[in-house]
Amino acid sequence: MVLLTNLFLSSNVWFRMKPYIGITDFTSFQQVERMLKIFNENNAPDSGRVLHVGVMMSRRTLLGLRTKWAEAFPYKEAIASIFSSSETYNCLHYADYDKVPDPNLVVNLFEAISYGGERISALQLDIPWPDPSAIAYAKKKCGKNLEVILQIGRRCFEMVDNNKKLLTSRILDYYGIVDRVLLDKSCGEGLPMDPLKLLPFIRYINERLPRLGIVVAGGLGPRTMHLLVPIVAEYPKISIDAQGQLRLSGNAMDPVDWDLAAVYLIKALQVLR
16 A cells, blocks of 8 residues: 555655646646647747646635536536646636635535646645635545645735735635645736736845745637746746636636647747746
């Protein structure tokens, strides 16, 4: 039993802290196969980058409650099949859009992780400042060598008055529990990031928490990759994610346009060489 556990853990650690290029809102493995082919054909062999496959789930879709996202997110039973590739960084984005903190966060996180199957690589928490002890307990209880990504979204920034010192102080509560933080004021709405306003936060976090991975997002897509240039100039191994701008409508309720996603992926690989 110990040998089998060790074999599982050793096969599931290749992704740890590799910089990634992300696409969120996959709903089928066929989409993953198409994007992975494009990624492999255009990625520099020595880049060290990996394709992040993001799949959305919310507390309400997990529990079968009414939500406007029911038609936009894949069925929870399908998530493990979307995460079928061993070449991709398979990330379950778990969101809670309710303003009242979830009293059953540990139980719900544990159950959400179980739907990721054996090849889930990471859990991203799209929840404003969730209980760090609940995250630590759920991570330990699941028995998987997962990375955990904490989304620092618009509400998180507002709750610390958009102050880099206060923000980093809050992140310290999660140090050793989360592996990366995602700085994203768009939160899937396609709003373009302001790289010059984001850079002071990146610098401050990186200086004080150098072992913490940093991801940026916000309006990235095939027409907006220039937004990354100032950030990449200082942090060439930064990770990125895209969502809202991968539709012509810019609306995360609509399906991803995979032709747009392909262009985004190629341009991202050019910028992030």
